[in-house]
Amino acid sequence: MANSEATPRSPCVFSNVLDILGDRWTLLIVRDLFFFGKHEYKEFLSSPEAIATNILASRLQKLVCAGIIDEMPHPQNKSRKLYFLTERGKDLLPMLVEMAKWGEKHLTQTEVMRPLFEVIRRDAAAFQRKVLRDLKNWEKANLA
């Protein structure tokens, strides 16, 4: 199984998950793949958090190594790459939903997040099915 560390800090599952995902940036790329239909380096770069190019490159590589995302040459331009969530990556969705629920309840938010919060509050399971269906449709169109 892929793990980002050659020698894990401990046998604890939380420690091992954090060795892969525990930083301020990695899950933002996963977020962009899940919720914003982003699949390209320059698309991740344009997210509002303004990730630095070297951090983005290292996190994409880390996510590929951990088997959370995969990459393929862009069909229109072989020098570009398309990134997409693997099944392992898609299984992170329930964790992101819990993050959103916690953040809605406990952090100051601006109006921009309200549509996401409302759709999760209405039916979190249906929301997750829809996100996964949208990813499947993108895959059908692009990974044929």
Added chain:
Amino acid sequence: MANSEATPRSPCVFSNVLDILGDRWTLLIVRDLFFFGKHEYKEFLSSPEAIATNILASRLQKLVCAGIIDEMPHPQNKSRKLYFLTERGKDLLPMLVEMAKWGEKHLTQTEVMRPLFEVIRRDAAAFQRKVLRDLKNWEKANLA
């Protein structure tokens, strides 16, 4: 509302949660408070990941500032402190349960995590109720 950053990177809920929790150590302290009955600096220090003293001190402070944990003088020794999860901190439990489920499914684990995985698989809601009940009992005994 407490937020670890004076100027958030973006209005995104995921970004703001990660500004507080997005590193390799913070959630390990939260884990120790939830699952291992740890409440003291030296107890966190003795966890198998061998957190450095300066990192531990900074993360405890960050968690207090974010309102996720609180602190009080130790009843037996005023120079020591007891740390405990606030209601805001306790609301992180569903996220940790999802982390554990993802880790069980996708990472190599050793035998030590099996009891946790089994109890979550059997009834995740009952497991969470038990964890919160245990915390309440500790509070009754210590925060009286």
